[in-house]
Every structure is written in C-alpha cells, then in structure tokens.
Amino acid sequence: MSSIPLLQSKELSADYCQQLQQQFGLNSITEPAGWYLSMQQGALVLQSTELAKQGAILVDFASGASSYRRKHGGGKSEAIAKAVGLNKRHNLTVLDATAGLGRDAFVLASLGATVTLVERNPAVAALLADGLRRAAADPKLSTVAARMQLRHCPALQALTSSAPVDVVFLDPMFPAREKSAQVKKEMRAFHDVVGSDTDADSLLAPAQQLAQKRVVVKRPGYAGWLADKAPTMAVSGKNNRFDVYVNAAI
Ligand SMILES: C[S@@+](CC[C@H](N)C(=O)[O-])C[C@H]1O[C@@H](n2cnc3c(N)ncnc32)[C@H](O)[C@@H]1O
Structure with a gap:
C-alpha cells in the first residue's frame, strides 16, 4: 500500500x-x-481530495459513540467483554494485534484492561497516536488512556517479541460482502488506505502461543473461522461474532 x-x-x-x-x-x-x-x-x-463530501476520519475517544460505549454500551454484558473475559476479571492484559482506529481497544481499556495496541499501517498508527495524545490530556479520558499503549509494528513482530499477555485480540480486515450497499465511511477509507490483510491467517498460531488465557478473533457474522480453525466457543454480538480460542480459564 x-x-x-x-x-x-x-x-x-x-x-x-x-x-x-x-x-x-x-x-x-x-x-x-x-x-x-x-x-x-x-x-x-x-x-x-477525491471524496470531498466524506468527512475527515480521526481517532476521537471523546466522541459521542466512544463516550456512550464507555459509559453504557461497553459494559460487562457487551459481547466483546464476555468474549475477552472482562466479565470475570477486569484487570486483564490484552494485546490488540490489529488495532485500527482503536475503538475495540478503548472499550477494553474502559472496562479495566491494560491494552497494547499494535498497528502496522503508518497513517492509521499516526491517527491512533494522535487520538491517544488528546485522550491523555482530557481529564475524563486520561485514566483510560493511561492503560493504552501504541506499538507501530507488524502484528507478527509484536506477537513474537512481547512479554506474555492474558489475551490476544485480533480483528483483521475482512473483504466486504460484494452486495453490501453502504460501506461505512471508515470502512471505505480502510479498504482504500489499508487494503486487505492477506496474512491474517498466519497470526492465529503465534497469538495462541503468546496468550496465557485466550485468543479472541472478531469476525463479521457471515465470515468463516480464521485459519479455518474451529474456536472453543463463539460469542455473538450485534454485527459481529467473537471466536474464542481458550488456553486456560480466566
Ligand atoms: C478492521 S481494522 C481493526 C479495527 C479495530 N478493531 C477498531 O476497533 O477500530 C484492522 C486493522 O489491523 C491492521 N492490521 C492488519 N493486519 C496487521 C498486521 N499483521 N500487523 C499489524 N496491523 C495489522 C490494519 O492495518 C487495520 O488498521
């Protein structure tokens, strides 16, 4: 790219x-x-410049949607919290190996997890770093931001060089369904700027090596399993499914 x-x-x-x-x-x-x-x-x-009508994309942890999830939606009953295990223990360490715009990482950190956000795309990593900088300076967000740390490197590098973590979270790009009419603006940008993650399958095995408790893979409801490997269990969310590969009880 x-x-x-x-x-x-x-x-x-x-x-x-x-x-x-x-x-x-x-x-x-x-x-x-x-x-x-x-x-x-x-x-x-x-x-x-070619999508003049499309608004700018940024990482804004103070946005209405992020605040809402922090205050209500990202509660312990949300599918992502159950999949990661934050409904059982709040102080988990999580490596989000495909951080993107950091929305999932922010929900996990809001629930008490300490999250390392790994992003290889330079532009997306810069957006994340800037969002974290602003969050750190915002009194309402600084405590959560302090639990989030960015690493700009390929996931494989982070997975093979990090100290053990409780949970590895993976949300690689998945090709949009051909007939899906309105791809959201961030999705459009991501498909233009980031492309597809053709190496996503290769992340599962090293993720399972690193995670002490479990690996969680976020997939669109219609998508198959990552690396064609059946999970231990799946938690269904509103628009997504979380495939959970358990290594040990939380
Ligand atoms: C679907 S987005 C993740 C969205 C994220 N969960 C969120 O809540 O905003 C996937 C992101 O993972 C990054 N990514 C994919 N494969 C990666 C890899 N092997 N190493 C590091 N980053 C990767 C892509 O650049 C993209 O920004």
Whole structure:
C-alpha cells in the first residue's frame, strides 16, 4: 500500500510535523492529492481530495459513540467483554494485534484492561497516536488512556517479541460482502488506505502461543473461522461474532 503523506499547514507545528514524520516514516507535502493526513482543529485527520463530501476520519475517544460505549454500551454484558473475559476479571492484559482506529481497544481499556495496541499501517498508527495524545490530556479520558499503549509494528513482530499477555485480540480486515450497499465511511477509507490483510491467517498460531488465557478473533457474522480453525466457543454480538480460542480459564 502506498504511504499516505502529511500536509504541511499553519495548524501543524514544525515540531509535531517532525515528530510524526520520524515516528511513522511519513512524507510531507504542501498540496494534497488523493488520501492525506492533516491537522484540523487540533486533531490529526485522514481525508481524500477525491471524496470531498466524506468527512475527515480521526481517532476521537471523546466522541459521542466512544463516550456512550464507555459509559453504557461497553459494559460487562457487551459481547466483546464476555468474549475477552472482562466479565470475570477486569484487570486483564490484552494485546490488540490489529488495532485500527482503536475503538475495540478503548472499550477494553474502559472496562479495566491494560491494552497494547499494535498497528502496522503508518497513517492509521499516526491517527491512533494522535487520538491517544488528546485522550491523555482530557481529564475524563486520561485514566483510560493511561492503560493504552501504541506499538507501530507488524502484528507478527509484536506477537513474537512481547512479554506474555492474558489475551490476544485480533480483528483483521475482512473483504466486504460484494452486495453490501453502504460501506461505512471508515470502512471505505480502510479498504482504500489499508487494503486487505492477506496474512491474517498466519497470526492465529503465534497469538495462541503468546496468550496465557485466550485468543479472541472478531469476525463479521457471515465470515468463516480464521485459519479455518474451529474456536472453543463463539460469542455473538450485534454485527459481529467473537471466536474464542481458550488456553486456560480466566
Ligand atoms: C478492521 S481494522 C481493526 C479495527 C479495530 N478493531 C477498531 O476497533 O477500530 C484492522 C486493522 O489491523 C491492521 N492490521 C492488519 N493486519 C496487521 C498486521 N499483521 N500487523 C499489524 N496491523 C495489522 C490494519 O492495518 C487495520 O488498521
């Protein structure tokens, strides 16, 4: 996937621009064309000149949806909490090896887990880092943000070099159903910017090696098992299924 550049502008300080470039290997540009990252109202955003009507994509843990899940929806009865085991023990360590925009990681951290967010795509990792920076400075979110740590590297590298964790969480990209009419805006962007995760099957075995308690794989309801391997159990959510591969009781 070609890398997404960073737009130089008055809103982006020279120091922050340099930091993002160094940390995520981003190139900077002065004229956008296609997908690009830029600073808008204090937040790093992803947008495209070819999709002018589509709003900017950003990691916003203070957004209505994230706050709602933090306060209500991400409760211990939610499918993801049951699948990960947070309904039984709240202080689990979780490695989210395919962090994306960090929404699942945020729910898990809101419930008490300490989460390492692994993301290999430089643009997505930069969005995550910026979202975590803003959350750390927000008194309502700083406690949760302190339980979230970003690692910009391939999942395989994290899975084979990390200290053991209780749970590995995997949510690789899955090809959208051909007939699904309205792919959500983030999904569209992700399919353009990130592409498909053709190596997803290879993550299951190292995840099972690292996880002391269990591996949880998030799949669309219609999708088959990761690596064609049957899970120990599955927890059905509203739009997704969580396949759980148990190593030991929580
Ligand atoms: C479907 S998204 C995850 C969405 C996430 N669960 C959320 O709540 O926002 C998948 C993400 O995993 C990342 N990814 C996929 N395979 C990866 C790998 N092998 N190493 C690191 N990141 C990976 C992709 O770049 C993409 O950002």
